[in-house]
Amino acid sequence: GAVVSQHPSWVICKSGTSVKIECRSLDFQATTMFWYRQFPKQSLMLMATSNEGSKATYEQGVEKDKFLINHASLTLSTLTVTSAHPEDSSFYICSAHPQGGPSLVTDTQYFGPGTRLTVL
Amino acid sequence: QQPVQSPQAVILREGEDAVINCSSSKALYSVHWYRQKHGEAPVFLMILLKGGEQKGHEKISASFNEKKQQSSLYLTASQLSYSGTYFCGVLQGAQKLVFGQGTRLTINP
Numbered sequence: 001g002a003v004v005s006q007h008p009s010w011v012i013c014k015s016g017t018s019v020k021i022e023c024r025s026l027d028f029q030a031t032t033m034f035w036y037r038q039f040p041k042q043s044l045m046l047m048a049t050s051n052e053g054s055k056a057t058y059e060q061g062v063e064k065d066k067f068l069i070n071h072a073s074l075t076l077s078t079l080t081v082t083s084a085h086p087e088d089s090s091f092y093i094c095s096a097h098p099q100g101g102p103s104l105v106t107d108t109q110y111f112g113p114g115t116r117l118t119v120l
Numbered sequence: 121q122q123p124v125q126s127p128q129a130v131i132l133r134e135g136e137d138a139v140i141n142c143s144s145s146k147a148l149y150s151v152h153w154y155r156q157k158h159g160e161a162p163v164f165l166m167i168l169l170k171g172g173e174q175k176g177h178e179k180i181s182a183s184f185n186e187k188k189q190q191s192s193l194y195l196t197a198s199q200l201s202y203s204g205t206y207f208c209g210v211l212q213g214a215q216k217l218v219f220g221q222g223t224r225l226t227i228n229p
Binding site: 032034043046049093114116 | 162216
């Protein structure tokens with residue numbers, strides 16, 4: 001249980017283009033999903049909190065018009081990096097907070113495998 | 121506020137023990153521990169809840185000192201597979217986790 005997938009696992013794009021990253025909870029429903037970015041050898045920095053059916057909550061300093069988040073269902077959240085620039089290159093990781101499940105720890109988050117974005 | 125982890129890095133030989141600490145300046149209600157291998161996503165290890173309840177990994181133990189606002193992760197008889205970066209996370213708000221800067225653990229044969 002508690003499998004979270006991300007697609008794509010890596011992407012290379014040109015500066016100025018938009019990139020969409022999908023995050024899915026495969027075997028559980030998630031009340032809340034989170035988006036993090038991680039630079040090499042650094043910690044995970046929370047970008048935004050995504051709730052199904054409502055607007056995402058962004059952390060201070062994160063541009064909501066640049067990082068668009070859509071939470072279409074209890075198992076899917078998407079992050080779109082609009083007009084990407086080289087400084088947006090990073091490892092983007094999503095996590096999901098389970099709604100419930102027989103073998104899941106519901107008090108914590110389960111992470112997807114991450115998406116490595118490289119903007120040329 | 122970000123919790124503070126210590127040490128920043130540890131190098132062990134296989135079979136040795138290690139302790140990783142996580143301290144917070146704010147009151148702790150739960151501490152979440154994850155391990156991340158290079159290029160991969162963090163993997164949930166365990167959660168410690170106020171009151172002493174633990175949930176998670178069977179082979180790794182941890183303690184939670186509410187008074188000291190600190191948690192410690194104990195890795196005993198370390199195996200090569202334990203290598204990676206360990207993060208502690210503390211809750212800010214209902215579900216939002218804030219992570220420490222990480223402790224890099226290297227296990228050599």
